[in-house]
Amino acid sequence: xxxxxxxxxxxxxxxxxxxxxxxxxxxxxxxxxxxxxxxxxxxxxxxxxxxxxxxxxxxxxxxxxxxxxxxxxxxxxxxxxxxxxxxxxxxxxxxxxxxxxxxxxxxxxxxxxxxxxxxxxxxxxxxxxxxxxxxxxxxxxxxxxxxxxxxxxxxxxxxxxxxxxxxxxxxxxxxxxxxxxxxxxxxxxxxxxxxxxxxxxxxxxxxxxxxxxxxxxxxxxxxxxxxxxxxxxxxxxxxxxxxxxxxxxxxxxxxxxxxxxxxxxxxxxxxxxxxxxxxxxxxxxxxxxxxxxxxxxxxxxxxxxxxxxxxxxxxxxxxxxxxxxxxxxxxxxx
Amino acid sequence: xxxxxxxxxxxxxxxxxxxxxxxxxxxxxxxxxxxxxxxxxxxxxxxxxxxxxxxxxxxxxxxxxxxxxxxxxxxxxxxxxxxxxxxxxxxxxxxxxxxxxxxxxxxxxxxxxxxxxxxxxxxxxxxxxxxxxxxxxxxxxxxxxxxxxxxxxxxxxxxx
Numbered sequence: 001x002x003x004x005x006x007x008x009x010x011x012x013x014x015x016x017x018x019x020x021x022x023x024x025x026x027x028x029x030x031x032x033x034x035x036x037x038x039x040x041x042x043x044x045x046x047x048x049x050x051x052x053x054x055x056x057x058x059x060x061x062x063x064x065x066x067x068x069x070x071x072x073x074x075x076x077x078x079x080x081x082x083x084x085x086x087x088x089x090x091x092x093x094x095x096x097x098x099x100x101x102x103x104x105x106x107x108x109x110x111x112x113x114x115x116x117x118x119x120x121x122x123x124x125x126x127x128x129x130x131x132x133x134x135x136x137x138x139x140x141x142x143x144x145x146x147x148x149x150x151x152x153x154x155x156x157x158x159x160x161x162x163x164x165x166x167x168x169x170x171x172x173x174x175x176x177x178x179x180x181x182x183x184x185x186x187x188x189x190x191x192x193x194x195x196x197x198x199x200x201x202x203x204x205x206x207x208x209x210x211x212x213x214x215x216x217x218x219x220x221x222x223x224x225x226x227x228x229x230x231x232x233x234x235x236x237x238x239x240x241x242x243x244x245x246x247x248x249x250x251x252x253x254x255x256x257x258x259x260x261x262x263x264x265x266x267x268x269x270x271x272x273x274x275x276x277x278x279x280x281x282x283x284x285x286x287x288x289x290x291x292x293x294x295x296x297x298x299x300x301x302x303x304x305x306x307x308x309x310x311x312x313x314x315x316x317x318x319x320x321x322x323x324x325x326x327x328x329x330x331x332x333x334x
Numbered sequence: 335x336x337x338x339x340x341x342x343x344x345x346x347x348x349x350x351x352x353x354x355x356x357x358x359x360x361x362x363x364x365x366x367x368x369x370x371x372x373x374x375x376x377x378x379x380x381x382x383x384x385x386x387x388x389x390x391x392x393x394x395x396x397x398x399x400x401x402x403x404x405x406x407x408x409x410x411x412x413x414x415x416x417x418x419x420x421x422x423x424x425x426x427x428x429x430x431x432x433x434x435x436x437x438x439x440x441x442x443x444x445x446x447x448x449x450x451x452x453x454x455x456x457x458x459x460x461x462x463x464x465x466x467x468x469x470x471x472x473x474x475x476x477x478x479x480x481x482x483x484x485x486x487x488x489x490x491x492x493x494x
Contacts, residue, residue, distance in 0.1 A: 047435025047472060225431040225477060232474025257380035257469060265462045265475040 006309025010300035014293030015182030017089030026080035030160035035148035061102035063126025088289025095284030104161025201321030215288030234298025345413025382468030432481035434472035
């Protein structure tokens with residue numbers, strides 16, 4: 001009986017969004033009378049930071065500071081249609097819709113500014129600080145504040161735009177069944193090192209090293225935060241969490257946080273995160289969906305590390321001490 | 335059922351309420367007084383989201399009866415900022431991205447504050463021990479541990 005050490009590797013390919021019959025998200029953007037911009041969505045911020053990302057995308061497209069944008073989400077009665085925040089689709093689908101809406105709003109904004117400055121709208125540019133300038137003659141400028149006032153009170157224009165992003169339905173090929181569930185894919189690779197006590201079946205994850213390829217990181221600190229939390233969650237899925245330990249038998253399922261186990265702050269593996277940015281062709285400013293895929297590769301990596309350590313292959317999650325001991329017993333009997 | 339009078343100070347200001355016997359401190363703070371910074375997670379003392387500070391000690395407000403709180407001094411996360419300036423723990427949680435959905439954050443900050451009040455220069459093990467009664471779904475804990483250590487360093491630099 002001994003503590004045995006093992007190392008496992010796993011790589012994954014994860015779709016951004018899914019496609020069950022066309023996958024649309026719509027967005028509306030409009031300016032207030034003082035030149036702030038509202039983004040209206042039905043998409044939900046679950047805490048991953050979608051509001052911040054949509055504000056950045058809108059601000060970048062219109063050419064204003066991010067804090068000039070307010071994002072109003074998640075009233076599905078009154079907001080433009082969204083399929084929902086799931087399948088890691090929020091940034092990609094809603095982001096593309098916001099870009100389209102913001103481009104239309106920007107065009108109206110430039111047209112109003114052009115009338116005020118008596119120039120051609122195509123000769124104007126934004127400085128990102130809340131002003132519109134004549135290209136090559138920046139001394140000739142107008143603030144977006146004044147443009148919005150003019151639009152509302154003088155010119156009778158609505159500085160607004162409509163955005164629509166639709167991944168059309170993909171039908172399976174009759175011969176092969178092949179279809180296109182998504183238009184872009186994130187990737188990850190994890191190496192996990194574990195110790196397995198072959199007397200108790202207990203697994204300790206020592207280190208987990210992850211590389212994530214997530215398109216463009218639109219907010220690098222928030223991406224890192226998501227990936228660190230996701231890596232922990234992957235280990236939690238691999239070794240701890242289940243509502244149905246004897247599925248399909250419902251008995252012995254956890255009923256509260258005393259019984260539903262997750263690793264606490266004292267059970268953390270040494271975690272390394274590396275981000276690779278390969279902008280996606282159809283992503284908003286190159287983004288993909290890092291949401292769910294970041295909690296996936298740890299699971300097969302830990303399973304492979306357990307195999308490397310004690311030579312048993314556990315194919316049911318979570319990899320509990322009981323399952324390891326039963327597998328060791330079966331192995332010894334053979 | 336007869337209502338029971340209860341008086342305590344909340345973040346330095348005096349509060350007096352009539353509550354039904356058996357009402358938890360959590361529900362009194364949230365529903366009667368309107369301080370929604372303590373969160374109702376599990377309502378059975380296993381998640382730590384409802385943590386508040388009662389007379390300097392960490393307490394689970396979902397397991398504390400309001401009528402036992404006569405004369406005590408209660409601190410919640412909503413009382414930490416002074417004059418619009420965030421408490422060093424709040425600043426550190428922001429700066430180290432130690433919060434995602436935010437539901438566990440007030441309880442984490444309460445647990446961390448009691449730790450730093452008693453142990454201004456904690457080790458990592460001290461921080462882990464102090465946070466062990468609070469659960470978090472999003473962060474993986476490491477950013478929270480780093481936030482508490484960052485706040486402790488900021489405090490000791492200010493004191494020096």
